[in-house]
Amino acid sequence: xxxxxxxxxxxxxxxxxxxxxxxxxxxxxxxxxxxxxxxxxxxxxxxxxxxxxxxxxxxxxxxxxxxxxxxxxxxxxxxxxxxxxxxxxxxxxxxxxxxxxxxxxxxxxxxxxxxxxxxxxxxxxxxxxxxxxxxxxxxxxxxxxxxx
Numbered sequence: 633x634x635x636x637x638x639x640x641x642x643x644x645x646x647x648x649x650x651x652x653x654x655x656x657x658x659x660x661x662x663x664x665x666x667x668x669x670x671x672x673x674x675x676x677x678x679x680x681x682x683x684x685x686x687x688x689x690x691x692x693x694x695x696x697x698x699x700x701x702x703x704x705x706x707x708x709x710x711x712x713x714x715x716x717x718x719x720x721x722x723x724x725x726x727x728x729x730x731x732x733x734x735x736x737x738x739x740x741x742x743x744x745x746x747x748x749x750x751x752x753x754x755x756x757x758x759x760x761x762x763x764x765x766x767x768x769x770x771x772x773x774x775x776x777x778x779x780x
Contacts, residue, residue, distance in 0.1 A: 645751050654694075657694040662687075664688075696715065700751040726741060727769075736748055737752040752765055
C-alpha cells in the first residue's frame with residue numbers, strides 16, 4: 633500500500649528566491665526613485681521619469697522571476713512559470729522527472745511533450761526539492777498518471 637499523499641491543496645514555490653527577489657525589487661524602485669530626485673538640475677523631467685521607469689521595469693522583471701510555483705489540488709496541477717501558467721488534470725501528467733543536476737522538475741505529459749515545473753527547484757535546498765518532487769510523483773501515481 634502506498635504511503636499517504638500530501639494533504640491537498642499543496643503549493644511548492646522557491647521561497648528563498650522569492651524573498652530575495654521581492655527585497656531586491658523594493659530596493660531597486662527606491663534606489664532609482666532617489667536617484668531621480670538627486671539628479672542634477674540640468675536633467676529634465678522626462679529624464680527623471682525615465683529613471684523611475686527604469687527602476688519599475690527592473691522590478692517588474694524581478695517579480696516575473698519570482699512567479700514560479702506548482703499547486704496540486706484534487707482536480708490536478710497548476711504550473712506557474714516565469715511568463716505562462718498551465719492547468720493540467722492528473723491524467724495529463726505521465727511522469728515526474730528530477731535528475732541530479734536538473735535546474736527544476738520536468739513533467740512528461742500524455743501528449744508526448746514535457747513541461748518545466750520551475751516552482752520545484754534546488755534553489756531553496758536540494759533536499760527540499762527532492763522531497764517535493766517525490767511527493768509530486770506519488771500524487772501523480774495515485775491520482776491517475778502512469779509511472780513508467
